[in-house]
Amino acid sequence: MDLLQASAVSKRYGGIAALSGAEFHAAAGEVHALLGENGAGKSTFIQILAGAVRPDEGMINFDGAPFRAANPSAAQAAGISAVFQELSLIPDLTVEQNIWFRHEWRSPLRMIRRKALREKTLELFARYAFPAIAPDQEVRRLTLADRQVVEIAKALARDPKVLILDEATSSLAPRETEWLLGLATRFAGEGRLVIYISHRLQEVRQVAKRVTVFRNGQTVAAHDTASVSDDEIITEMLGRRMERLYPERRDTATAKLALKVRGLSAGSRLRDVDFDLREGEVLGVGGLQGHGQRELFQALFGIGKSRGSIELWGREMTARGPRQALTGRDGIALVPEDRRGQGLLLSKSVRENLTLAVIPRFSSGGILSARREKALVAEMMTFLRIKAKTPDQVAGTLSGGNQQKVVFGKMLLTEARVLLLFDPTRGVDVGTKGEIFTLMRDLAAKGYAILFYSSDQPELVHVADRVAVMQNGRMAAILEGAGISEDGILRAAMIEKH
Amino acid sequence: MTLFLARHRAILLAYLGMIVLLALTSFFSPGFLAGSHLRTLTVLAAFIGIVALGQTFVIIGGGIDLSLPWVLNCAAILMTLIAKGQDGPLLWVIPLLLVAGAFIGAINGIGIAVFGVPPIIMTLAVNVILQGGILVYTGGTPPATAPQLVQFLAVGRIGPIPVVAVIWLILAVAASFLLSKTAFGRQLYAVGTSAAVAEFSGVPIVRTSVLAYTLSGFTAALAGMLLTGYSAQAYLGMGDPYLFTSIAAVAIGGASILGGSGHYIGTIAGAFVLTILTGLLPALNLSNGALLIVYGVVILVTVSLASEAFSDLAAALRAVLRGGRATAGKEPS
Known part of the structure; x- marks a missing residue:
């Protein structure tokens, strides 16, 4: 029974x-x-x-x-x-x-x-x-x-x-x-x-x-x-066979520095962090939860106060803030942790969400062009295969995976080539997860530079080119090549450095 | 237009309510629908509508402006004091006071968006400060009467159409354009829906909020001067009734009081609904006090009807009335 x-x-x-x-x-x-x-x-x-x-x-x-x-x-x-x-x-x-x-x-x-x-x-x-x-x-x-x-x-x-x-x-x-x-x-x-x-x-x-x-x-x-x-x-x-969850790893990294971070600190949670992110590279960020990963991503995007040097494509970022970060091709975009609280206007349409960060791209003199907006939306919905009945469907009624695609689309429309992805597959179904990983690799191949945090260790191991492991707000280790394994990440995250 | 209304069911409801009320009123007081009556109705609604214009923007942006009564009152009194009943000085007095009203609004916006003062506290404090300031300035002496020109703007007509209605129409078109067709409007809805999401999307939050409050100060000052023309004089306390009505008009018009939704087209219906109500209630032969009570209750109910919480409740009630059983059968879809 x-x-x-x-x-x-x-x-x-x-x-x-x-x-x-x-x-x-x-x-x-x-x-x-x-x-x-x-x-x-x-x-x-x-x-x-x-x-x-x-x-x-x-x-x-x-x-x-x-x-x-x-x-x-x-x-x-x-x-x-x-x-x-x-x-x-x-x-x-x-x-x-x-x-x-x-x-x-x-x-x-x-x-x-x-x-x-x-x-x-x-x-x-x-x-x-x-x-x-x-x-x-x-x-x-x-x-x-x-x-x-x-x-x-x-x-x-x-x-x-x-x-x-x-x-x-x-x-x-x-x-x-x-x-x-x-x-x-x-x-x-x-x-x-x-x-x-x-x-x-x-x-x-x-x-x-x-x-x-x-x-x-x-x-x-x-x-x-x-x-x-x-x-x-x-x-x-x-309902169909999926070839594989993780796309093939391709070495698309060039020698050109996309992001150079030196001595970045914020509050007591992020201390003196140094790292380089190259064009075409996916750099994973690992470590136990709450060891400064969130603060790192927010500091790079300009949320809250931070000290230290951030160089984007060879140019020092002086003013900090999302508006200073989202400045087109040479900017830096963030897919935030909290999709519902930071990523999406749940009660607004897919269209309004997708274009929220790029209003200047379809307005002249402060006046919106519905035609140009429609074109941008259509292009991105096709590119990311966002499943919505119409662009005017309310974003909150989409499935988790499609909601996340809208957040991605909003950031991709800014054309920023440095992408910060904070746990982008959280609460996302397996089909969409595979699409997101493939997208990441494709973007890297196009010269994007991606910083990628995941709470799911295997994702870091299978998707990232290198993995930076954080411990107590510092970079404890940067793993490369054969050194990248779940075991290696955990080891670097847990062993106290003196 | 049909698409607009399909998307804004609440606005459609506000207009339906307006028509029902008109029908009711003409039933209780025949002759209500006569041209002259409708004209008076429109003029009275225009004052509410103009004050509520700025309030609409502020509320859509997730704030509230409680400083309207004395911004309105200050503009009214200063105009009569400075112009001393003469039309000539109005040429510079009216623009000056509009700018001053906008400036007070900007101070509200900066206090709220830059210094993080809660909107209720900031605007309430400004309201009280203005009230105190004008009392000190006038020393309580009754101000002079309104110049002819503003009286014309408030009660005059172009053919059969009141001048103030024309002013209102121009403002309404401008407001709707700002909300629907401009970057500012789009960003205002975003800020009101979620300031965090707006920030993470690079929306200029401070500029957007300050603009909304600035607009609110501007329309309050304008309404104050027009109202002076209507009453032929300015007096202390003339702005007080407009605090409640400006917020109620926005809410009846279908905006969420929490921000992020609504439209000025709805507020227009809200202004008419409130005006018709004030016309309807005296027909019930109640004392002044009882009238106020009924007015308050009716507004409360109307606003609740327009709110989303109520539509949830209504859906639940309908489910109960249908039998409420989960197995009651297939719903037509």
Whole structure:
């Protein structure tokens, strides 16, 4: 008897079917991976399970009874807790207050019982061997990775029968990822169910016994993980064979310096960084999360204050700021970390987003030319194969991969030949990931110079020509050629230099 | 135009509301739709519409301008004091005060965009400072009457058409052009939608915000002088009613009060809706106090109707009324 059975589940948003007759069966005691491209319906399905969305049709049986959660609280009460990609923590509350939010033990005077709160938190942390996080720390002071860990604790605090992990490792460092995979295995071992969603097949293989694949809102396959190859899974997800994820590495780097950075410092997070980036090169930036990579990218793009020298194509950058950076062919463009908060105007059209950074390119005397704008948009939508019904479709309604393509397109339209890509494949489906890597190599071959950070180590290993590893805001090592490996990156990131 | 309206459902709703209100009013007070009545209506709406023009830009850019009442009031009083009822000096007084209003707006914008003062605090403080300044300057003595020329601008006619309506039409065309067809307009929507995204895209945030507030100061000063012409005199407190109405007109016109959306074409409908309401309510024979209460409630409801939060709520209500069951059957799509 399966713990969770969903049959013929459908959900439509306006004219768009997010799910059309999806099936999902999972037994207690297993980690069950749910795979699919962005837009395949995974998110809608787990939102239904988590009580955030109600299905139009279909039957869900949970623990032997029909399941219909009117809201997330009801789903949690029934025993289903979800950890979503978007965090739900309240920054001004402490770790423990967040974990037990609205479940605090209260004394008769309705005061939160601090002692009980602390004890319960430590108990929970000990039970699942949580990474060290102070329970009384305010969430606003935590790194993104630690917030994700707290989010997981919050889900576990409800003592659920089903734990849903939606891309929970995308912001975790390798060590915490290992921990979470162990936690999933252990949780399932207690006779409960983990539904595991990830774009990283390596992890899926490591942790999941069963895998269900969604495509276009339908279930296309369900297997024992051990009985299928990665290629087969990817083919099922895409509905076609994908030649390979990583494009062939070509040595397109020339001797010409695109970017020369000396003594770059910003606050206490970025200290005295030196490196060169050559024309035609893809330089990876690695290291554990929060070791100054974000500050490096922002300082180069001119966000916040920084000291030190930045030379672009042989010319010193004096004034700093995005407006000074985005100055056409000799400029520098950034695909930022936070697609929704920094990259896209979600409520505006694809067209307005694509051309936001290049308004002077289609206006004269401050007056816009709709014709010239249309031409720029059409050209970029074709070039990047952006899947939108019309250029006027609202950007927020695109799939994650297509949203990221719009952010890329906006930066490519500036014609800047130094590109800073901060985790450009995060939350992007595998098909689009392959397209992004190919695009990077093609641009490098055209003489672009690319600085590329990724939280996914294999991407650095397979895509970058060299990898600069950061540690405590400094460049700990620059790996080249055969020296580039996951092991090498980790080693350089962890070993203290004296 | 049809495409424009399809994209701006809220604006279409504002015009629908305006027509419904007109129909209601003519039912309660027959003769309301007579030419002379409509003319008065348009003149009164024009004052709201002109003050709300700058407010529209500021709100689209993600801010709010609470300094309008006393920018308006200062322009009105200074004009009467300086011109002393003579038409001659107006040739330089009117341009000077328009520039002064724009300058006050620019100060608002610089405080907000450069020094990071929250818009509510900055503009409220400027409002109070102007109020204090004008009290000190006039010493509370009643200012002189309005010169003939501004009275003509406010109540005069060209054929059957009020002069102020012509001024409003010209401003409306200019505002719509600025919003839809210029780099400034495009950047204003971007800043109002997300200042962070705008910054990461190299949009000149400071320049854009300061321009919006500058425009707001300009239109407030203009409205102040026209209003003086309409009342034949300037008086202390004449700008106060325009704070609420300018914001309400923008909101009824379909703009999000959080910025990034809306259009002046909607604000025009908002100005008419508010004017018709003030005309409709006296027909209910209420006391002045009760009238204000009803007015406030009606505006609250109207603005909520126009807001997105309400359309979400309405969608939820519709779902409940339909039976609400997820399995209730296929929706036509």
